[in-house]
Amino acid sequence: GQQVMQIPQYQHVQEGEDFTTYCNSSTTLSNIQWYKQRPGGHPVFLIQLVKSGEVKKQKRLTFQFGEAKKNSSLHITATQTTDVGTYFCAGVNTGGFKTIFGAGTRLFVKA
Amino acid sequence: NAGVTQTPKFQVLKTGQSMTLQCAQDMNHNSMYWYRQDPGMGLRLIYYSASEGTTDKGEVPNGYNVSRLNKREFSLRLESAAPSQTSVYFCASSVERVGIYNEQFFGPGTRLTVL
Numbered sequence: 001g002q003q004v005m006q007i008p009q010y011q012h013v014q015e016g017e018d019f020t021t022y023c024n025s026s027t028t029l030s031n032i033q034w035y036k037q038r039p040g041g042h043p044v045f046l047i048q049l050v051k052s053g054e055v056k057k058q059k060r061l062t063f064q065f066g067e068a069k070k071n072s073s074l075h076i077t078a079t080q081t082t083d084v085g086t087y088f089c090a091g092v093n094t095g096g097f098k099t100i101f102g103a104g105t106r107l108f109v110k111a
Numbered sequence: 112n113a114g115v116t117q118t119p120k121f122q123v124l125k126t127g128q129s130m131t132l133q134c135a136q137d138m139n140h141n142s143m144y145w146y147r148q149d150p151g152m153g154l155r156l157i158y159y160s161a162s163e164g165t166t167d168k169g170e171v172p173n174g175y176n177v178s179r180l181n182k183r184e185f186s187l188r189l190e191s192a193a194p195s196q197t198s199v200y201f202c203a204s205s206v207e208r209v210g211i212y213n214e215q216f217f218g219p220g221t222r223l224t225v226l
Contacts, residue, residue, distance in 0.1 A: 009151070033214055042201055042217040043154070088153060092213065099213065101146075103153035 006102030
């Protein structure tokens with residue numbers, strides 16, 4: 001069945017360093033979503049990418065969708081302590097009938 | 112707008128007990144979902160309801176039942192709780208299940224422990 005793999009599982013960074021998490025699907029995706037979950041909280045929708053090669057920015061966060069629509073990345077520039085949490089990608093398969101979440105990347109930021 | 116609400120926030124059960132987790136949304140969304148979240152395993156879909164009156168199994172439906180009571184409410188029932196069902200349960204909703212308007216809005220979660 002469709003799988004969405006996310007790496008790394010954990011990342012420890014010093015405040016001010018950059019951070020990237022990667023998401024890879026075994027099948028072509030219709031669209032991909034990114035969510036953030038703060039410790040003890042619930043997932044919160046960040047963004048959705050639909051087009052092949054799409055790049056979107058939200059302040060220090062940059063989201064990319066691969067040309068083949070099978071992979072995606074989230075890059076955070078100059079991390080802050082408020083960035084701590086787990087970042088999930090969620091791939092929607094072609095046809096839009098199923099959303100599969102990656103296992104998430106947990107980001108730790110040391111001040 | 113309360114968004115997605117869940118009750119209870121915490122629950123401790125003994126093996127074999129039953130309980131129902133409640134979920135309601137006030138965003139007039141068509142689709143609703145139940146997930147469980149275990150450490151290192153992300154979110155796994157238990158059941159979903161694409162629209163009022165329909166429910167379907169997700170990845171891990173065994174041991175659970177659901178009811179889409181109306182457009183607003185979607186409940187999850189554990190008939191005979193087992194320790195393997197210790198988890199955090201999230202309810203979510205979206206405008207639609209198919210298409211690009213399927214970003215999901217999550218409730219605060221229910222932390223369930225089965226002894």
